[in-house]
Amino acid sequence: MESLLVKFSLLYLFIQCVHTATVSKYKSYKDFKIYSIQNGNGLQRLIDTMKEFDESVFYSGNRNTTQILISPDLVPMFEEIAAEAKLETKLVVDDYSGLIEIERVLPPRKSGFSWNAYYDVNDIYRYLSNMSQQYPTWTELVVAGKSYEGRQILGLRINTPTDPDKPVMFIESGIHAREWITPATTTYFINQLLTSSDPDIIAMREKFDWHIFPTVNPDGYHHSYKYDRMWRKTRSKSENGCYGADPNRNWDYNWLKHGASNRPCDYQTYGGAKPFSEVETRTLSEYIAGLENLTGYIAFHSDAQMLLVPYSDSVEHIDNYDDLIQIGKTSLEYGYKVNKEKYDGPATAAEILYKASGGSMDWVRYSQGTPLVYTYELRGVYFHWPPWRISEQGDEVTQMMLGLVTEAQNLGYF
Incomplete structure (x- = not known):
C-alpha cells in the first residue's frame, strides 16, 4: 500500500500542476464521479487518504451509506484502497458536470424571477426588494447581519397589521452555500405567503410576525454559483491562506465537540478559529437575540430528506421533545399529501444522521430557549435538484409549515 500511495502522490502532484495552469474560471467537475459506499471498517481511512x-x-451520508465525489485523477487510488478494505462501492454518477449544467440554465431576463431556475444572490435580493415594494403595508426589508465580503444578510419581514404582539417565526436557509434548493424553496414560500388565496395560508401569514432570510451565507452562495458548485463554507481567509469556515459549525454551542474540524483547509466542516469567528454567524446571532417573542426557528438544508430537532449532537431529549415530535409528524404528514414523499424523523441528528455540534438550531434553542426549533433537510441527490421542479418542493414546504403551525396551535404554543 505504501508504494501505491507514493506512486499516486507523484502522479497527482504532476496532474495538479498542469491543472492549475489550465483551470477555467468556473470549476466544471468534468468526469468527477460519485460513488456510494456501504459503511464499514476502513471507510474513514479511505476518506482520510x-x-x-x-x-x-x-x-x-447517513448511518448506512456514504457518497463521495472523486476527481478522475484519484479514481484508480480510490478503487484500489476500497477493494483492499473490502468496502462495497457503487458508481452512481459518472460525470458530475452533467448535473451542474442542468442547473445553470437561466430563463430570459425579461421573464423576471421564477421558480424554474436558480438565481445568484443579487437576483434573490432584488426579488425581496420587489416584494417589499409591492406589499408595503405588510412587508419590509430587514438586515440580519453582514458577510466577510461586505454583503448584507437580507431578509423579508412579513407582518400584516392585525396584532402588535404576534409570535415571531424566523426562517433561515442557504447557510451551506451548495444547498441551492433551500434559497429557492424559501423564496417560493415567501411568494405563497404574500400571494396565495388559500384561506389557511392567509391565516398562517396573519398569525405571525415572519422574519425570512433565503441566504444567510451570501458570499459562499455566490462563490458556489459563480466559481465552485460544491463550495459549502463562508469566504473568510485564514492565516494559512485557506478560505472559509462551515457556518453551521461556528455557533457557540458545544463548538468543535462533534462533527467539526479544526483545520482551516478542511473543505467541509472547519468550525472556525473560535465560536462566532465568522461575521455572518456573529451578526446573525445578534439579530436573533434581539427578537422579542421568538416562538419558532426553522432552518432549511438539503438533501437528507428528514426532519431534525435539537440537540444535533445528543440522543438525550429536551423538555418538550414529545411535543416537537408530535408537531413534526403532523408537519410531515401535511407535506406527504403533496407529493407522497416520505421524510425520516422527526428525531435528533445524532439519532438518525450523525452527531454535529456548533449549529444554528442548537444555539437558538440553548441560548434563547425558543420552544419550536426545527431543521428540515429537503430532497435531492448530491445537492442537485432540477430547477424545473423547484415548485414541487415549494408546495411541499408550504404545506409542511402549515402543518407545523396548525399542530403547534393545537398544543397551545400560541
Missing part, C-alpha cells in the same frame, strides 16, 4: 491528496473531496 483521499483528503490527503485533495482537500476538496466531498462526502456525505
